[in-house]
Amino acid sequence: MTKWEYVTVPLLVHNTKAILDNWGLDGWELVTVLPGPDGSNPVAYMKRPKND
Structure with a gap:
């Protein structure tokens, strides 16, 4: 089973693409x-597979 880690990232509307x-x-x-x-201000919620 895949284990995930998560992060929340505040986004600046004028720079959203570069941040993502x-x-x-x-x-x-x-x-x-x-x-x-x-x-x-919007917040991005992201995930990636966790490295054990």
Whole structure:
């Protein structure tokens, strides 16, 4: 069974693509984007297989 690790990343609206591209290069897969706790800045939720 695959074990996963997760991360949440705050996104800057004017730089979203670059932020997601950088995390993707490190093997992170985007799961979803939701509004942040303050309701304005979105937060990306990502996962990748955990290395044991």
